[in-house]
Amino acid sequence: MSSPKSLHGVNYAPPRSFKTVLKANLKETLFPDDPFYEFKNEKLSKRILKGIQYFVPICQWLPKYKFGLFMYDLLAGITIASLAIPQGISYAKLAELPPIIGLYSSFVPPLIYAIFGSSKHLAVGTVATCSLIIAEAVQHKVKPEDNMELYVGLFYTAALISGLLQTALGVLRLGFLVDFLSHSTITGFMGGTALIICLQQLKGMLGLKHFTSRTDVYHVLRAVIENRKERKKKPNLFWVSAISPILVVVVGCLFAYFFNAEKHGIAIVGKLNKGINPSSIHLINFSPEYLPAVVKAGIITAMIAIAEGIAIGRSFAIMDNEQIDGNKEMVAIGLMNIVGSLTSCYLSTGPFSKTAVNYNAGCKSQMSNVVMSLCMLLTLLFLAPLFGYTPLVALAAIIMSAMIGLMDYEKAVHLYKTDKFDFLICMVAFFGVAFISMDMGLILSVGLALIRALLYVARPPTCKLGTITNTAFRDIEQYPGSNETPGMLILKLGSPIYFPNSNYVRERILRWVRDEQSLENSQRNEIEYLLLDFGGVTSIDITGVETLKELRRCLAAKSIKIILINPRLGVMEKLIATKFIDLLGKESVFLTIEEAIENCSFSLNSSSQAKREDLEIA
């Protein structure tokens, strides 16, 4: 009997050139979605047109825009504008900014987003979380009551830094960095933030000594909360929750105006001037005294803002079976913050609540943001002073009602049930934010998630394979019925073998071998061949190859031969370049497990036959 011949040889092609590999890797890393695929096989003029349409989406959707769609966008735009006014004032108040800045921030950024943004549903606005983070950072340096101009200037500077960072990340196509803010982290972080904001607001509300109609406010608050809960069950009730904030504000204003509430000790927002956004270039402040705090706030809020904006734009796009290019979105959000920071707006993004309202109100395109922006323009030009009568408690109620929606305890329960580690990451963010500080909570949670990600890298699973059919080999723990092959141990390795895990991989393989040899007599398997299924090994580095060499030396001392099965393209190239294949011999590399088994059994048989013959001769 001759050694069985393999049908298809193992591919030992010489390694691809460094340039080819680099190009392929860069493409996978930075352009996984191949954004320019539409440009292939096109004429230059068409390419330029498509290029402009690619970078400035409004050139794509506006020419095709129909009046029929506008009616929908008009309705949606007015709805989100009615939300933008009370939320803008509330969050500005939360950040201890002049309330008018909240209104400014809903005028310019939506216009910019409508030009560069590619999500049809995203509604632009400020968010409570980021408002609070920037306030926390800036107040370490200057109190608003001491120098309001400086205080506001630092907010604009932080927004500018965020915008620049977001744009840079998008242009460099590093959007995947945002993925490291996992759902679990964000769930916990939002919950924790919502909790502290609520407690803060409650404290403020309970601190109002001369507040005559406190129970009323509680009723309003409860009504708002219940509306929200109701909405979750019955989406059709969303109109109630969509317009309730503006109703609360309008009712509050009327109440304050006619009953002269200020004299009864009910604090109101105060004077709001008419007029659109003034330029704020002169307020941008890069002086070294404030820069570290502002840069830190800018970076953290930039990441949170794009994580929220992109995740939300993407979720709604998926509902309509569309795709959003995260890096392009990042550029759009970045540009709107850069322009915003120069026109008296602080950090804005696409908050979940507003976007959901926009979607439910039936928006069809980025036009709804334009409508909202125009509504804000009218408000700034004519109505702003009226909103000065808004009682602060009404704002507190609006903030709290928005915050309660952010505490997603159902998600936390789901995490607990399905993945304890994800739940832990979520809880670290929640309690970190609630008991330490917002940035520490976030950093701890991301750190824990990174440790988990690195643990996967440091501890790649290996498993012992057994024979299910002649050609199928599966994990013996998962499929206990599968058979072992005498004289051989088949192991499946997973994920890359490289510096963070190569010691582990060696130890683990040696333990598999030891376990196999230390079984009791009858089950004991005298291994002569160790078959390593490399199909799952996606790459290997120098340290990994060194480890294989060490492993080979250790096993050679025990008269065990290593057989490699199906090394993948990149791995094979590295094994050839480092001469490991030469060391091992090409006869020890196979394309499939069954070929390897056939070959090894053949030599096992011939060697045992040879031993018998030796004995006979002796």
Next chain:
Amino acid sequence: MSSPKSLHGVNYAPPRSFKTVLKANLKETLFPDDPFYEFKNEKLSKRILKGIQYFVPICQWLPKYKFGLFMYDLLAGITIASLAIPQGISYAKLAELPPIIGLYSSFVPPLIYAIFGSSKHLAVGTVATCSLIIAEAVQHKVKPEDNMELYVGLFYTAALISGLLQTALGVLRLGFLVDFLSHSTITGFMGGTALIICLQQLKGMLGLKHFTSRTDVYHVLRAVIENRKERKKKPNLFWVSAISPILVVVVGCLFAYFFNAEKHGIAIVGKLNKGINPSSIHLINFSPEYLPAVVKAGIITAMIAIAEGIAIGRSFAIMDNEQIDGNKEMVAIGLMNIVGSLTSCYLSTGPFSKTAVNYNAGCKSQMSNVVMSLCMLLTLLFLAPLFGYTPLVALAAIIMSAMIGLMDYEKAVHLYKTDKFDFLICMVAFFGVAFISMDMGLILSVGLALIRALLYVARPPTCKLGTITNTAFRDIEQYPGSNETPGMLILKLGSPIYFPNSNYVRERILRWVRDEQSLENSQRNEIEYLLLDFGGVTSIDITGVETLKELRRCLAAKSIKIILINPRLGVMEKLIATKFIDLLGKESVFLTIEEAIENCSFSLNSSSQAKREDLEIA
């Protein structure tokens, strides 16, 4: 024809309990080498004995120790002691410590290591790199000329912190953290450190205005360097290099003594007092003013020291086909530093040069460290004052000769040839250390290596599979001859699918589908089934499952069905727990690709037949 029946069903066993999974994961993470396997099936008394032997290796090797071995260890011990004296003085001088501390540091730690250490070859001593790092950190707070007692105390404190950290990491079995200091980082870091130390020494040497016999020293230096180079080519010449440092010192001392060198402007070490290590407990200083700098130096040097000590112990053990438990070694090194810091020793580890000399001198066990320690005891008691005459230039020559050996340019060339990214990591460490600072160079390099590790996580490779034989399916890029199956696209995924990469995985799969559908007419493949080979997917988290759900929705809109093949144990459990399997239907999960293809072809045929029949009826 009925749908083919699978021989082995897919395993849908209900998820294992949280406790079982946690226990299995903890074991894989912390005890991959199963260190207690010898304890199984043993009586209690034997277990206790083995336990003591496990934790205190001297109990294991000393009872079996034979006089025959001692002769070897005696020779090796004397050899390394002859190296320890000049190196100890030199590195203490490098750190601007009183030179006697260098001798102290070679007395106590080797004794402790001999008790707890498990490497037979490791020779304990101080290292230039760590001496310089601690000096750099401590000198930010206090200059040796201002307050030598405080300066020395901070060195002991840093050693104590290092020792505690090393012990803790070992006890908690977190030794794998050290693996993140990759070979490439260490190569570059050592090279960079060696370069700056050499430049420093050269500057010192050239600054000696009244130095009469400068050329002589250059000759000595060149001779030493050439010896070293010679040794690399001819290992038998190692004796020359092993004893040359002490020869240089002795000749230098004699020269200085008889020619009254000090009067001719040749600086010498100065007075060295007789006597063994005094206690240094009272010098340990945790005052908050110095603590941050000391803690930072302690952490960095602890990591470098164990990375060097363990890597070296392991390499020599592998030459003799033995295994070293990294976590146990860490405890041994930690304990020797804790005890050392209380007895006037600063940070020590197992330096490469000394260990290599120990190995080449024929050491057989940890006894060689005991011999070295006893030699140092004699030196401290009787000979110390003599070494006070050592000219500083001789020390500079010794340091430089040791440093030149650390600049491993051959390794760097090897890295360049085989892995450009590893080369980059190495160069960042080298130039970072040379041009910025030691800790920044290290941090940048480790950071870059981590980014690479995370990129592997963030960009797991996927590939399209083609049919090679009926049962073998391989990457179509690697094996271009393989055949595609009409109506189907088979993709192999690798590594975990979880938060850092789930967006990428979705985008990439959608791009595979799009690429397939956008081919020119004849090659165009109208996909109805997307077969995902999950064999390489080692785990999945909530975000990953959400991604699969989104993918399913996107593909459903294109009338493409997802088929899962061979999900592994942990992945299957998560898919069951999150109800993804229910959503997909058990009929869409198969154990092997061929079964899946058979099933899908069957339904493809029947559906196309149905279409034909529809046409006929019409």
